Amino acid sequence: MPAHISGVMHAGPSPVWLPYPDDVNALMPSLWSRHAVKGADGVLRIAGHRVDELAAQYGSPLYLLDIEDLQERARGFVADFAAAFAAIGTSARSYYAGKALLTTKIAGWVAESGMGIDCCSYGELLTARAAGVDPAGVGLHGNNKSDAEIALALDWGIGRIVVDSLAEIDRVDRLAAARGVRARVMVRVTVGVEAHTHDFIATAHEDQKFGLSLTTGAAHEAAARIVAADNLELLGFHSHIGSQIFDKAGFEIAAARIAQLRAEVQSTHGVGVPEIDLGGGFGMRYTSQDTPIPTAQMAEQLAAVISRVCAEAQTDLPVVSFEPGRSIIGPAVCTLYTVGTVKPVTTDTGIRTYVSVDGGMSDNVRTALYDADYSCTLASRASAAQPVVVRVVGKHCESGDIVVRDEYLPADVRAGDLVAVPGTGAYCRPLASNYNMALRPGILGVAPDGVQWVLEPETYVQLFAADPGMRNAIHDN
Known part of the structure; x- marks a missing residue:
């Protein structure tokens, strides 16, 4: 309702x-x-x-932040996902979703706990930089990035830019060329998953502002443009199905479609695509009616999903990254x-x-x-x-x-x-x-x-x- x-x-x-x-x-x-x-x-x-x-x-x-609780949750997420994906023969990376709540101190605490920072604005990039976060562990998101945001990301040398449109691919290529650098990019993919959450925080169905569609072929075209560009490196594919998610079903569908896309791009273009990102959206408990899955259990379930869908797609295992925000800072x-x-x-x-x-x-x-x-x-x-x-x-x-x-x-x-x-x-x-x-x-x-x-x-x-x-x-x- x-x-x-x-x-x-x-x-x-x-x-x-x-x-x-x-x-x-x-x-x-x-x-x-x-x-x-x-x-x-x-x-x-x-x-x-x-x-x-x-x-x-x-x-x-007054907002009261339990500092040790934040650090314990961040360290626990990193450890649980690292262990689960090591068990299937690959690795997992964790990026804190700065949009949930970001200050210099919070950025520093989660970085010390082993997480990167996912940013989606000029201000968030500045905050992470001021906190002394390693730029290699920083990503930039957004469906309408300005040239100033892209330029700051390139000048600082962040680890990845998640491109959200075909036009943006050309802009990142141009701005990277002007700086004599090669930008590492991921493609935000609309995988067509209807997450069971509020309409305003469901982000993987077709009729919304984020991503490039698998259905229309836009995601494949984006990959082809990046492979052909002189100043871009295709790091991987990114999906985010929504927020406040309490089961693996949506992630399972998204992972299967992303794995198939990755296999097709690697085969068609003869390039390696080392990483996929399944986003965040892990739910937390606000009231007694909420039933989030414990982090270690969710990690094991998602690792099993990745192992299975990559086997079905007959492709190698990628590095898999995740972007928790709410589940880390919320409680x-x-x-x-x-x-x-x-x-x-x-x-x-x-x-x-x-x-x-x-x-x-x-x-x-x-x-x-x-x-x-x-x-x-x-x-x-x-x-x-x-x-x-x-x-x-x-x-x-x-x-x-x-x-x-x-x-x-x-x-x-x-x-x-x-x-x-x-x-x-x-x-x-x-x-x-x-x-x-x-x-x-x-x-x-x-x-x-x-x-x-x-x-x-x-x-x-x-x-x-x-x-x-x-x-x-x-x-x-």
Whole structure:
């Protein structure tokens, strides 16, 4: 169902997937970073730090990044996929999808964990470069790359450019020739897979902006152009079927079609095509209804798929690369809010309790944009009150400004309480806005030995910097 404005007629009992809690104060560990716990006092602690103390010092809304959790997930992904593909006689490469959330510190941490960085803009390239990431482990994506983005990628010497159109092939060739370099390129292929996900994040069906179609022959033509170009090297083929994927079926179809394309190109043109990329999109758990496959199990399943489809295509095994983003950064972050108004609303089917917080769609638009679901917990105290289903909403002038559509909180939730929402690391801060002239929150990294700003909170001076009439009207404290 597409996203829609909430109203009285949509109120009612809890959804069937939402379990009644045995203890409304307890955390469901699988929804939170690995170092998130609650004490007997009901206060949420991340890596040993009390969130009530963090809120008192740093304010709210506030993104809290569990640094060690991020590093552990990145290292685990690299190790699991390397082991699974070594077992079938090839290797796997891992690229962190920077679009999920990228700062210099995050880029540095994932690079130290063994991942490359997948970028899709000039700003993301600059961030990875400033973080000291090895350019050989950087890729550039995008369906409408500017000459400036391609030039920066070539001048920095990144490992690969994923071309998305026939016209782009000619532009990369021209810009590479002007620099006297040979660009390593992959072809983004539309493989015709309908991933079981939201329409806005499904990216491998035919009628959308990404890639070159297998069906029409555009992917084959792209390969032929690259092989014939003087300044390009065909590194391989790339596919991405979508995001928040919970099974191997879509990857299996994509892998088979990519393997067949690779075999045909190698045979037709007499060249080696060393690599294929199956993209990312590995799902994470936002609520109890989500069932992601453990990384090691997914790696083994995909390695078996690659072994089989390459045997069927009668071709050698390629190096296989992947681009996880959400599954690496998503669970490592939670968002901390302060409760303001609590409003019971009488409806045709009962009472809906609206819990308003000091953020909303300006720091997490995914509920409105993708009809996404989130969980939450009372983070600043324990409560003996009975659980009630609430709707956590923001402070913006939209009925669709919903943070958590349905979750159990104690019936005595009140103004001044802290509510924490897990799983907000991916696509929340990158999609954040200044709607209603809200300030975008900072990201505070927490570790057992201390805290640090990963991204500082926005100020009103920064917010109004582009408005000439406001330059002398506001001063930050």
